[in-house]
Amino acid sequence: xxxxxxxxxxxxxxxxxxxxxxxxxxxxxxxxxxxxxxxxxxxxxxxxxxxxxxxxxxxxxxxxxxxxxxxxxxxxxxxxxxxxxxxxxxxxxxxxxxxxxxxxxxxxxxxxxxxxxxxxxxxxxxxxxxxxxxxxxxxxxxxxxxxxxxxxxxxxxxxxxxxxxxxxxxxxxxxxxxxxxxxxxxxxxxxxxxxxxxxxxxxxxx
Amino acid sequence: xxxxxxxxxxxxxxxxxxxxxxxxxxxxxxxxxxxxxxxxxxxxxxxxxxxxxxxxxxxxxxxxxxxxxxxxxxxxxxxxxxxxxxxxxxxxxxxxxxxxxxxxxxxxxxxxxxxxxxxxxxxxxxxxxxxxxxxxxxxxxxxxxxxxxxxxxxxxxxxxxxxxxxxxxxxxxxxxxxxxxxxxxxxxxxxxxxxxxxxxxxxxxx
Numbered sequence: 001x002x003x004x005x006x007x008x009x010x011x012x013x014x015x016x017x018x019x020x021x022x023x024x025x026x027x028x029x030x031x032x033x034x035x036x037x038x039x040x041x042x043x044x045x046x047x048x049x050x051x052x053x054x055x056x057x058x059x060x061x062x063x064x065x066x067x068x069x070x071x072x073x074x075x076x077x078x079x080x081x082x083x084x085x086x087x088x089x090x091x092x093x094x095x096x097x098x099x100x101x102x103x104x105x106x107x108x109x110x111x112x113x114x115x116x117x118x119x120x121x122x123x124x125x126x127x128x129x130x131x132x133x134x135x136x137x138x139x140x141x142x143x144x145x146x147x148x149x150x151x152x153x154x155x156x157x158x159x160x161x162x163x164x165x166x167x168x169x170x171x172x173x174x175x176x177x178x179x180x181x182x183x184x185x186x187x188x189x190x191x192x193x194x195x196x197x198x199x200x201x202x203x204x205x206x
Numbered sequence: 207x208x209x210x211x212x213x214x215x216x217x218x219x220x221x222x223x224x225x226x227x228x229x230x231x232x233x234x235x236x237x238x239x240x241x242x243x244x245x246x247x248x249x250x251x252x253x254x255x256x257x258x259x260x261x262x263x264x265x266x267x268x269x270x271x272x273x274x275x276x277x278x279x280x281x282x283x284x285x286x287x288x289x290x291x292x293x294x295x296x297x298x299x300x301x302x303x304x305x306x307x308x309x310x311x312x313x314x315x316x317x318x319x320x321x322x323x324x325x326x327x328x329x330x331x332x333x334x335x336x337x338x339x340x341x342x343x344x345x346x347x348x349x350x351x352x353x354x355x356x357x358x359x360x361x362x363x364x365x366x367x368x369x370x371x372x373x374x375x376x377x378x379x380x381x382x383x384x385x386x387x388x389x390x391x392x393x394x395x396x397x398x399x400x401x402x403x404x405x406x407x408x409x410x411x412x
Contacts, residue, residue: 023321028233102321110380111317115229115308125381153396159377159386160370160393167373171365174316175331180365187366190359191397 010048013038018059022102025112026056026120056113057123063105064127072134080142081192084135084161088185091165095178103173107166132162152195164188216254219244224265228308231318232262232326262319263329269311270333278340286348287398290341290367294391297371301384309379313372338368358401370394 016038020029031052035045049055071090075083102108106127113120136158142148168184222244226235237258241251255261277296281289308314312333319326342364348354374390 025231025233025318025322027231028318028322103317107376108317110376111309111314112231112234114380114382116234121380121382128377128380153393156389156393156396158393159374159389160397163373163377163390163393164366164369165373166376167369167371168365170313170316170372170376171334171369174320174327174334176320176327183362183365184369187359187362187364187369190362191366191394191400194397194400 007048009038009040009044013040013045013048013055014058014062017055018062018105021056021059022105022108026059026109027112027116053117053119056109056117057119060106060109060120060123060127064123064130067106067127067131072131075134075138078138080138080145081147081196083138084142084192085189088165088188091169092178092181092185095169095172095181100169100172100176100178100181104166104169107169128162132158135161146197148195149197157192157195161188213254215244215246215250219246219251219254219261220264220268223261224268224311227262227265228311228314232265232315233318233322259323259325262315262323263325266312266315266326266329266333270329270336273312273333273337278337281340281344284344286344286351287353287402289344290348290398291395294371294394297375298384298387298391301375301378301387306375306378306382306384306387310372310375313375334368338364341367352403354401355403363398363401367394 013034017029017034020034020037031042031045034052034055035042045055049058071087075087077083078086106124109120110124110128114124115121136154139148139152139154139157143150143152143154148154164184168181171184172178172181219240223235223240226240226243237248237251240258240261241248251261255264277293281293283289284292312330315326316330316334320330321327342360345354345358345360345363349356349358349360354360370390370393374387377390378384378387
């Protein structure tokens, strides 16, 4: 620790806090519990963070960075509708692997914090809007590639897809059953298929 | 209080607790704050509830009863797709009226409690499954009335609709903007319209 890797302890604290907050919520997790899990003292903590709130916002930043790296960048590099379908499958696989434990870290914090802490709400709002824009751009690409009918409102559809994702993760969490997510996404895809251009670029393995 | 209206105080405690929990979450609301808001003493509280958890479960029961009475019973009495569209408009109107404050009481508790208290998870899972079944039955009615194409999977579509509802309420809450919900539902309806039977029972004012 210390001099050579000055941020290692900071990262350890964020990791420990993120895990606890993911399962138990921000307000229900005390700073003492976080420090205990991170094997860190109060002095170390206040060396890196001005407050528990600053740590909470760092958790949001870290979760957002992870979603960008594991999902959104691949959707951006991807191929229209196939990229969106890949994202849905990726989310379902995660739910299966984790047995739906915790749900969506960003969705949980949005539900918990939006009305009580404006700093959290603003940061989370920015992440969700970025996510939606990535989806919208993929839909516009799909339209250019002739997969989606030209008249389809990509913006409205991106709102539908993101709300379905967040709602599906929540329902799977409360039912403790990842198949709930699959059913929500099957319903979504049933609809998206109706908006595809007849015979035009229908993706098979997307 | 007391003899003539034995449950009045109980109702007052549930009402005060439901309001606090809706905005701040269950774990972040202390029993003392609830009693203060309800103008009740500890003795009165333990006369009606064995624990804070029992009160929390009563909050879920009350929220579920309200959704049944204000939304689901009308969807059941309603007319296929028009009834579902009415439900979506009703939810958007509520979000506009309350400026998205609080979000969905059941969704919030599902996000907060599903992984930490099995009693809450089970009760909430039952309410969401009931809600989904009401939507599924309305879709089957729509199919019988010739509004929806016979091949449409009503079960999958009901999962899509409920997940969109919960996701849309969450996104509107984090964006502090009820128009977000409108856009999600417009995207949903754009899709549902594609599943309608051409020329068959298309509802105009639903």
